[in-house]
Amino acid sequence: CQVVTSTGKGARLRDLAALLDVIRGLYEQLSEAIDAKMAALRIADLAGMNAWQEKEQAIAKRVEERLGFRRQLMERLGPEIGVSPREARGMTMSNLLTRVPQSERGPLVDAVHALRGVVFKAAQANRRLGAASRELLHHIQWVLSSVRPKDDAPNAYSQQGMRQTAGGAVLMETVA
Numbered sequence: 001c002q003v004v005t006s007t008g009k010g011a012r013l014r015d016l017a018a019l020l021d022v023i024r025g026l027y028e029q030l031s032e033a034i035d036a037k038m039a040a041l042r043i044a045d046l047a048g049m050n051a052w053q054e055k056e057q058a059i060a061k062r063v064e065e066r067l068g069f070r071r072q073l074m075e076r077l078g079p080e081i082g083v084s085p086r087e088a089r090g091m092t093m094s095n096l097l098t099r100v101p102q103s104e105r106g107p108l109v110d111a112v113h114a115l116r117g118v119v120f121k122a123a124q125a126n127r128r129l130g131a132a133s134r135e136l137l138h139h140i141q142w143v144l145s146s147v148r149p150k151d152d153a154p155n156a157y158s159q160q161g162m163r164q165t166a167g168g169a170v171l172m173e174t175v176a
Contacts, residue, residue, distance in 0.1 A: 009080040013100065013108055016073050020093075020111035023066045024118050030059045031122040038129050041136065 033056040040048030071089045074096070078088025081099040088096075093112045097105055 009077065010104060012073060012077045012080070013104055016070070016077070017107040017111040019066065019070055019073065020108075020115050023063060023070070024111070024115040026059055026063045026066065027115070027118040027122050030056060030063065031118065031125050033059060034122065034125040034129055038125070038132060041129070041132060 033052050037049055037052035037056065040046075040052055074088045074091055075085040077096075078085040078091075081088065081096070083091065083099070093108075097109065097112070100108065
């Protein structure tokens, strides 16, 4: 799939704005996948979490491919804005905008602004999911440590809900 077909700085800037819009759409899909995975986590739907994880990975792969196209397009744009292709490849959109005349920035500014908002939303959703996953893992580890026998003195719960040693009563056996 080749994205870069235009020649000239103006056409390449339009191509870049269009590419950023494609990336924005992918980040919107990524955010939706993360939200759906969180919903599956809330109801302990392991199959749903796995399915959304696969979709999330496929979208992330597509984002990475498009970011590669962006780097290629930036390389081609570099000499037209007065920088080496190598320098242009790693240039941020903010730096690029400082090198583009005001009259040519419009669509690119809009695309950059929209993309930043969606990336921020996806990052927030991912942080929430990570926090929920860590909390769930911590809870599961606590529950399992509560019922696992230690030194021939297994744990039990008192009437107040506190963990205590239950003199010889085995709460859970593991069969290998």
